[in-house]
Structure formats: C-alpha cells, structure tokens
Amino acid sequence: MINSSKYPSLNKSSQNIADYFRTKEVDPYIANVIISQASVNILPFPEYIKPDFNFDEVIYTNELNNDVSVQNRVKVYKLAHFINNPTETTDKYNVFANIGITPFGENKFLILVPEFNNKNEIIRWRNAKITNLQNGILQSNQLHKWLLSNNLTLKVFLPNNSFVEKSPDYTNSVYVPFGFRGPDVEVVNQALNENTLKLGIERLQRNIINTSFYKEGFIKEDTIFVFIKALNTTFDKNDFAKVFSSGNINFNVLPKIILDGLYEITHDLSGDY
Known part of the structure; x- marks a missing residue:
C-alpha cells in the first residue's frame, strides 16, 4: 500500500x-x-x-x-x-x-x-x-x-x-x-539438501510483517507467531519439503495438510484462533 x-x-x-x-x-x-x-x-x-x-x-x-x-x-x-x-x-x-x-x-x-x-x-x-x-x-x-x-x-x-x-x-x-511468482532458489536448495522449508517460512513471516495489514494492526504479532508455528509443524508432519522440492505436488495430500494446519492453529496453547 x-x-x-x-x-x-x-x-x-x-x-x-x-x-x-x-x-x-x-x-x-x-x-x-x-x-x-x-x-x-x-x-x-x-x-x-x-x-x-x-x-x-x-x-x-x-x-x-x-x-x-x-x-x-x-x-x-x-x-x-x-x-x-x-x-x-x-x-x-x-x-x-x-x-x-x-x-x-x-x-x-x-x-x-x-x-x-x-x-x-x-x-x-x-x-x-x-x-x-x-x-x-x-x-x-x-x-x-x-x-x-x-x-x-x-x-x-x-x-x-x-x-x-x-x-x-x-x-x-x-x-x-x-504476487508470488515462483519458488525461491535458496528455499528450493534448502528443501533439497536439508529437507526443511524453514527458510521459506521465515521469508513468508517477514513479508507478512512488511504488509500494511500488520503495520496498521489488522494482524497481531501473536497471530502471526501461531500461524508460522502451525505451518512449520504441519509441513514437517507431512514431509512437505520433499514434496515441494520434487516439483510434483500430489493435490490429494493438500486437504490433509490444510486440516493438519487448522488443527495446529485451533489447538495452540497460547489462545483461541
């Protein structure tokens, strides 16, 4: 904005x-x-x-x-x-x-x-x-x-x-x-070599913080923290780094990833989301 x-x-x-x-x-x-x-x-x-x-x-x-x-x-x-x-x-x-x-x-x-x-x-x-x-x-x-x-x-x-x-x-x-235009090379390399998407999630968090939604108070810091934590847990649970780096995403697994993510968010101990 x-x-x-x-x-x-x-x-x-x-x-x-x-x-x-x-x-x-x-x-x-x-x-x-x-x-x-x-x-x-x-x-x-x-x-x-x-x-x-x-x-x-x-x-x-x-x-x-x-x-x-x-x-x-x-x-x-x-x-x-x-x-x-x-x-x-x-x-x-x-x-x-x-x-x-x-x-x-x-x-x-x-x-x-x-x-x-x-x-x-x-x-x-x-x-x-x-x-x-x-x-x-x-x-x-x-x-x-x-x-x-x-x-x-x-x-x-x-x-x-x-x-x-x-x-x-x-x-x-x-x-x-x-809009996001494609996978970041460093993120892909980390997914390939370390089997994690932590760098990609960190960059996503940074970009959310740089938006007007956060700066104007529409999104709270604790909400971002819970979302990022849930994303990390969900991706690790579903081994999504391997799927992401392969470039062959099986869309049948996406509903499970979404449901796992919602579960992690709604069962976070820090509050109701």
Missing part, C-alpha cells in the same frame, strides 16, 4: 493522487519497492507493471583478491534513466541506462554492467566498479537513495494508463498489486 499522507512527494496540490501514477515511468521509490520485493520472488501483477529483466551469465570479480566466479542464468533487472518530466514523449522513457541489478545474498544487491556482442545484444554482465561501493555491492537500505542520486529507476513496460489500483476505502490511497 502506498499512501500519499506517508509519502509527501506523492501528494501534490495540483495533482490527484491517481494522476501521479498515470505516468510513463515508475519513480525511484516504487522502483526500490519492486526490486526489494523481487529479491523474494514477489513481483507486481504484469497487467500493471512488467519489469524488464534477462536471465544471463554474470561474472563477479572480487577487487580485493581478483578472484573470479561465474554464475549462469542469473535474473538481472535492467535500470533506466529517470526522466520525471511529463512533457516528454513516450520514447524518452524507460530507456536502458546500461546498468543492471540483481539480488546478492541477504539484504544486498549487485550493480552490474552489460557486455554486448557485435549485434548489440547482451551476452553477459560484470559487477560494476563504483566509488564507495566495494565490488558493486549495495546494501538494501541504500537502494532508494542510490537510485535517486543517480537519476535511475527500474526499466518497465506499463500496459495500462495507470499502474495502480485506487483503494475503495481511502481516497488518498492507491496500491500496486503484487
């Missing part, structure tokens, strides 16, 4: 809040939200915003010891120049800035520069050499400020005239619908 009262830059006296989002680009704040959520495979619905990304080879060179590592099929999001001028023509927006970004471990991002072939096609990426950013590594809490200071945003396709939905309850509130 993006609320104009919390972000004064989104609330302009001569402009309706919905009109602000009827632009040809996303601003650095929204780009920051999208990129941060993308690190846990949560992306905006493509009917509203379609980030431009490639799955490419990334060559990482550690500038401290010159060690080189190569990763294949890394999801790299392209960045564009932030125009912030409504009088410009459409072709001036979402122009690739020859910079990319990808999640890099926990709460970090890696800034990348592309390499092209003779057809001007990207063939690989390398970590960027940037002053004050060792190895091109950016902390997640620096992302918004870094985008702003460099006049950058996320390169996107905007299929509709407005890339948000208006809240039916609050006239000064709009939201970008997000």
Whole structure:
C-alpha cells in the first residue's frame, strides 16, 4: 500500500493522487519497492507493471583478491534513466541506462554492467566498479537513495494508463498489486539438501510483517507467531519439503495438510484462533 499522507512527494496540490501514477515511468521509490520485493520472488501483477529483466551469465570479480566466479542464468533487472518530466514523449522513457541489478545474498544487491556482442545484444554482465561501493555491492537500505542520486529507476513496460489500483476505502490511497511468482532458489536448495522449508517460512513471516495489514494492526504479532508455528509443524508432519522440492505436488495430500494446519492453529496453547 502506498499512501500519499506517508509519502509527501506523492501528494501534490495540483495533482490527484491517481494522476501521479498515470505516468510513463515508475519513480525511484516504487522502483526500490519492486526490486526489494523481487529479491523474494514477489513481483507486481504484469497487467500493471512488467519489469524488464534477462536471465544471463554474470561474472563477479572480487577487487580485493581478483578472484573470479561465474554464475549462469542469473535474473538481472535492467535500470533506466529517470526522466520525471511529463512533457516528454513516450520514447524518452524507460530507456536502458546500461546498468543492471540483481539480488546478492541477504539484504544486498549487485550493480552490474552489460557486455554486448557485435549485434548489440547482451551476452553477459560484470559487477560494476563504483566509488564507495566495494565490488558493486549495495546494501538494501541504500537502494532508494542510490537510485535517486543517480537519476535511475527500474526499466518497465506499463500496459495500462495507470499502474495502480485506487483503494475503495481511502481516497488518498492507491496500491500496486503484487504476487508470488515462483519458488525461491535458496528455499528450493534448502528443501533439497536439508529437507526443511524453514527458510521459506521465515521469508513468508517477514513479508507478512512488511504488509500494511500488520503495520496498521489488522494482524497481531501473536497471530502471526501461531500461524508460522502451525505451518512449520504441519509441513514437517507431512514431509512437505520433499514434496515441494520434487516439483510434483500430489493435490490429494493438500486437504490433509490444510486440516493438519487448522488443527495446529485451533489447538495452540497460547489462545483461541
């Protein structure tokens, strides 16, 4: 949920809040939200915003010891120049800035520069050499400020005239619908190697805490704790990590998992749920 009262830059006296989002680009704040959520495979619905990304080879060179590592099929999001001028023509927006970004471990991002072939096609990426950013590594809490200071945003396709939905309850509130887009690689690897989904459940808990439902008090902390505890117990009881990592989910077991989960929640000793 993006609320104009919390972000004064989104609330302009001569402009309706919905009109602000009827632009040809996303601003650095929204780009920051999208990129941060993308690190846990949560992306905006493509009917509203379609980030431009490639799955490419990334060559990482550690500038401290010159060690080189190569990763294949890394999801790299392209960045564009932030125009912030409504009088410009459409072709001036979402122009690739020859910079990319990808999640890099926990709460970090890696800034990348592309390499092209003779057809001007990207063939690989390398970590960027940037002053004050060792190895091109950016902390997640620096992302918004870094985008702003460099006049950058996320390169996107905007299929509709407005890339948000208006809240039916609050006239000064709009939201970008997000959804989970696929299994996180680290979660899958933990399920395969350790037969547990603890990392996935931890990330689910973190995302629930980051929602407006929790921040506005609609969901209590003890309720989240009971839900997460029940989820852990239910998944372990049904060996769901093995099922999840195999990719072959037998839908016949889902009713049992749901019933087990409801049982764990309703029989929790900390209260009635």
